[in-house]
Amino acid sequence: MDVSEDDGRHWRNSALFPVPADADKSFGVIQPSLWESADGVHALMRAKDGWIWRCDSRDGGLSWSEIYRTPLENVNSGLDLVRASDGNLYLAMNGKSAVAGGWGSRHHLEIKASGDDGKSWRTFVTLAHSDALKQPDGRTTEYAYPAIVEARPGWLAVTFTYNRRQIAFAEIPIPAATSATAR
Secondary structure, three states, rough: OOOOOOOOOOOOOOOOOOOOOOOOOOEEEEEEEEEEOOOOEEEEEOOOEEEEEEEEEEOOOOOOOOOOOEEEEOOOOOEEEEOOOOEEEEEEOOOOOOOHHOOOOOOOEEEEEOOOOOOOOOEEEEEEEEEOOEEOOOOOOOOOEEEEEEOOOOOOEEEEEOOOOOEEEEEEEOOOOOOOHHH
């Protein structure tokens, strides 16, 4: 991770994300998605083991806690998150892995929501799901590589690939005065 303290005029490397000492030598995490809270800076990352991992920084990203596994299952696919104007985090991701070892079909894409800075998550909406649809070559239909922003107050805008050939777009309203941890 690189850090700038002067609006991007100069950059310096931060410390690497510390991996647990008992992790396999081939273990690693990639593609962090960051957010800030009163407690610091946080990152969620994908890994080959079928889980989303997290680490936290209390000094603006200069140093990081040891990464730790979250309860969020993932098929080693890209993820993205945004803090919306309602204060909640919204995480676009592929869901539970159907195959051991973390690799699985990307036939399910959803948005999770958190009202407690990522300590707990609930399914907010399923963006796309298909067990039956097939690509021309016989592979299961794939929805992946989401990007999410709050395009205007109260509206999430999400893009993702459809079979790695097209880009899909969805606009989703955020219910007024909804707590992400409620329900």
